[in-house]
Every structure is written in C-alpha cells, then in structure tokens.
Amino acid sequence: MRPFIKAGLFALAAAFLAAPPAARADTKLLIAGSEATGALLERMGQKFAELVTEKSDGKVDVNLILGQSLGSAQQVMEQHQAGSVDVMFSRPDWFTSNVPDFQVLSWGFTFRDRDHLQTFLESDIFDELKQQAIDKMGVRILAAAADQPRIVYSRTPITSVDDVEGLKMRVPGIRAYLEMWKTLDAVTTQVAWAEAFLALQTGAVDAAEADASGAYSQKFHVAAPNITMTNHIISAATLSINEAKWESLSAEDQAVIQSAADEALAWMSAEAKKDSEATLAKMVEEGATIIEVENAPFAEKVEAGVAAMEAEGVWSEGLWERIHSL
16 A cells, blocks of 8 residues: 555544544433323423423433323322333322421411422422432432322212212322312212223213313313312422433433523413313303302311321321411
C-alpha cells in the first residue's frame, strides 16, 4: 500500500476513535398506573412522561403503560415494589398495605379542605410517612399534591347521614375506607374499581364514592345518577419511583425526574379544581342530579370513630390529631 494512502487510513481511524459516541437513551423508565382511560391521574402520568422526555432531551427512554393492563392498583404497586414498574402514578391509599399510617389519609374528614391537605403534604409528618415507604416498601414518593374531593354516587338519593344507614356501599380493599363507612352504618362491599359500574348497574351495591374525574371515566353517574356532595375525603395524588431504580440513576437523571414529577403534580393539582367543576356539569347534562348536603353530621359521626381506629392500630395513636391540628 502506498505510504500516503496508509497515512490517510490511519488518520481516518484516529478521527473515528477520538470522536465522542452518538447520544443514546441509556436510561429506561417504565411508568404505569391503574386508571381508567381519560382519568386525571392517567393524564398526569402522560404529562410526567412528556416532561421527562423533554427535560432529558430524549436521553431517558420512557415506556408509558396506560389503562389497567397491568392489573389493579394494588397489583401495580406490588410490581412497583418488585422493580418491574419503575415509576407509578397513584394515590397514598396504595401504600397502606405496608405503611399503615397512610390509612389516615383514607379516613373521612381528616382534612378540612384542599389547602389543609397541601399543608400536610409539605409537612414533617408527611416526610415521616415518605421515609417509611422507602424503608418498608423500597418505594420513594417523588411528589404529592391535592387532587379532587371524593363524593357519593347512589342509585337512590342521599340527603342526610341517616340515609346512609343500611346502604350497600362499594369500597376498595383499604381498611380505613371499610371502617369509615361502617362507622356511618353503611353495609360495605369490596368491589374492584374496574367492576364498580356493573355492581352499581345491577344493584349489587347501592352506592360508590370517588372523585368526579375518576367517577366520570367509569360512568358511575349513568348507573347511580344521584350525586351527593359529601366531600368526605380530599384525595391526593402521587408519583413514586422504585428506590433501587432511583439509586441506580445518575445525579443528572435524578434531577430531571424530580423536576418532571414536581411539575406534573403541580399541573394535576391546578387541573383538578377546574376538572371537577366541568365534569360535574357534564354529569348533570347527562341526567345526573347534584345533592348538596349538610356535612357536619357526617364529620361528627366519623370523628367519633377515630379513637377506636387508633386503639386497633389502624394508624399510629395521635396521628389524626397531629394532622387535624395543622
């Protein structure tokens, strides 16, 4: 080979070896929840995925799984703990199996309003619960924010707390929900979220409770057109990440994911207020009836059950009062 050709080939090889490798997505995130299509939490998950892609310039490879294809929320949480789901969009309710103190968030009238809930989510008390989630579940809550109030959808009108007595109420498999409605003298029936509409439609249950966005996505108002504005629970939403996954990330990727989570939760919380009002209006247009009710008798009856819950260890003694006094 001629010397000048050989020198040219060496130069090309040296240039190739010296060139930086092309940018590639070497961080992968599988994101999932268990929400009905179009529900606000699902849209929050989509927002988070978009923000991660944008903030990382596509260097974080996002796989977003929508709907309920991975199972119920509890099943997705189990996959989240095991590490097959990296990031989960959900609610604090689904941390209760391993961290009982989260049960207090599912107890009625713990929070006066959305501002009170947000104060709690930014408090040292919630920091303690988040640390328990890391220690006991291997799951880190990245961000949390106030969502919509939970209200009741029933086949027959509920105009006072007396109308709840003997009512067959659909509840999720979370003890605080079960015990709260028992305290109100309802007959509780555990029904999976995906099966709740059919249970209402067939009369297997008389009523169910949910936030407006979630209920509309499941068409509760079609089977149970009486909507009673109990506002008994102010829901919260969370984005969490498997702790082992979090620890495996670079500081740069952690910063991107944390920033995206904070922004997605802030977006969701702002959207929740508008979404609730608009969704209730749509339900009325589609034949539902809104029933305003005196909440104080509900709250008094529920508060009377707090001591029993703490005595039974449903959550730590004094926790409800610490939160209630914030």
